[in-house]
Amino acid sequence: MPRPATGRKKEAILDAAVVEIASHGYHGTTVAMIARRAGVADGTIYLYFRNKEEILVSLFDRAMDRFVEQGARELADLTEPAARLGRIIELHLELVGSDRDLAIITQVELRHSLHFLDQLSRAKVGAYLQAIAAIIAEGQAAGLWRTDLEATLLAKAVFGVLDEMATDWVLSRRNTRLQARAEAVAAFVTGALRPLP
Amino acid sequence: MPRPATGRKKEAILDAAVVEIASHGYHGTTVAMIARRAGVADGTIYLYFRNKEEILVSLFDRAMDRFVEQGARELADLTEPAARLGRIIELHLELVGSDRDLAIITQVELRHSLHFLDQLSRAKVGAYLQAIAAIIAEGQAAGLWRTDLEATLLAKAVFGVLDEMATDWVLSRRNTRLQARAEAVAAFVTGALRPLP
Amino acid sequence: MPRPATGRKKEAILDAAVVEIASHGYHGTTVAMIARRAGVADGTIYLYFRNKEEILVSLFDRAMDRFVEQGARELADLTEPAARLGRIIELHLELVGSDRDLAIITQVELRHSLHFLDQLSRAKVGAYLQAIAAIIAEGQAAGLWRTDLEATLLAKAVFGVLDEMATDWVLSRRNTRLQARAEAVAAFVTGALRPLP
Amino acid sequence: MPRPATGRKKEAILDAAVVEIASHGYHGTTVAMIARRAGVADGTIYLYFRNKEEILVSLFDRAMDRFVEQGARELADLTEPAARLGRIIELHLELVGSDRDLAIITQVELRHSLHFLDQLSRAKVGAYLQAIAAIIAEGQAAGLWRTDLEATLLAKAVFGVLDEMATDWVLSRRNTRLQARAEAVAAFVTGALRPLP
DNA sequence: AATGAATGAGGCTTCATTCAT
């Protein structure tokens, strides 16, 4: 039986880390800063994380888990490839747009080193890309979408569009909602996948 | 009297920085590492750069200047929006793909902090985005491309695709050439911009 | 719960600083030297002092506090201006003369920059000067001392004499005791304050 | 035959050093700063001075030489001890007060290390003290001044008063003239030296 | 005599991590 206190303190540390890293960057954030905001002692951090880097990893993992979990739930009763892809686009922008601090981390901080981007993010991002590719392949098989380009490449293109929208939103000072762009992005993607005449 | 050595030493430092930062990351690279590879004393670095961060900035500026310069030259005699956009796609992948170390920096290291990505990169990237948007707007005006979406948004989408391809290539261990994807990307973009029926 | 170790470690650092700075000068003393002598790690210094300069400031503050405290105690039951001034002279030379290392710092090292001497020392020295001036003014009012010169100026003169004696003693190699000059200095000052005929 | 150009450049360096050291302190002033203000190259400094410290030494020597020279001239036709001492007081305050930058150096910067104050300044200051002591001894022998205290001690006391007045003036922001205090100081000293009843 | 680019030793300071309590 999991002790609730344990999970709660770990969560508190992660929550604190999101805020601090979002505003000071990963290297600009000290373990002490995270500890102070989380309301724990510096040493306590090391009861839950092997080292500073693991906090960042856990942060990303937690976000991805939530994303995957919600995605699985929301896509469960959608069978049409177009509907599924549209929902993914919505979800992606919705989730990234729902927490600017976390978005700063996923769109900016997590990309700060080859080592990092490669070993950690990409593993999960790879699975995400494959999920998109599967949907696209399905649509291609159903004759809905262009088949002159591989589903894998198309998936990367779609991801690239989503990622750029997210980054652009994070970097823009304007007080817009990322989610508001979902419709346009969906229109773009849908148009891009049309079969060639 | 022009002192050729001056420019040359600064270039040597930047060249050394590209290699070191590409393989150890910005924070994993010490000024001493760069100096050693450049064949100068540590202190010499500071005759040419105010601090470590300025090396990274200069690196990006140099790369962007070369990019812009070559872009301007190559696009000079192309008038057709489709041709211009196609050439930009080729150039983007060609230039990023021509120097993997530099690509690692532009695709990964430069994105390590909001401050950085915001103040430095985005200023120049913004100009690039606008250049693409202008071409797209031209194509829209000529009735070549879909007009249901704003040129600005379409430009971001196109950039997102290019950027994702570049990042994907940087992170993939496979010995492929980024440039090889130019044709497929162009096909994708061309298809995506088709007018709606 | 009071942690006695804390205060003690800070004291140890200050004690070590006195010795090192006295023999190598402020600029010739490194933080590492102080740490080694104090038996702590370099970083520990920064748990107690914001930076190297603050060590010097604290040194002076601690010395002044002790001086003021002892001065207040010793002057408490003296009412006669002459007795009070005489006691101050004794105390000044006694305290400066009781710790040659500390004396080197107060007489020499602390005067190493306008900024320093101005902002730090002078604030406290100013209060000291005023205390002397008050005693002199009292003596003047009582008709004991010359009134053709302002008490403020006379106080500076008295301080100048004490300070010069202290500096002279610090710089002299001879193994004399500074305190031994108290009587002569008192005689000088007493004579100097005599009313004009 | 001395080359005039040589002397002139050395003077320029010393003049520049006075200004820079007065406003940034000895340790806060770099050789490059002095060189820039003097209008010479960094390396040129080393054609005239062995190292940075020697600049400070030369500065003091030059000032003392001028002081001694002027003192000798002005005291030449004064025979009365009282007049001679009075003139010294005037001269001391006049010369220190005539160049605030130089005063900052003599009153503050030169005292920044035992090594310095000891080896360099004190040698010359010692001669100065002896000159004052000689005058006082003369006055004592003539029965003008108190004899219960040694001339050497009295000389230090007088010097202490002058030095404190100078330091006080340097540290005070007020726009007063140091020389204006000469009369009061002379009155104090004269009174202090009166024979005991 | 003069230059000023280049040197490189060394200092201050930060901060991830540990460990005795």
Add this chain to the structure above:
DNA sequence: TATGAATGAAGCCTCATTCAT
């Protein structure tokens, strides 16, 4: 589990000094 004082390695940067021109 929790603490937080202590550690000490390591980095950025400065600047007095040199030397080829």
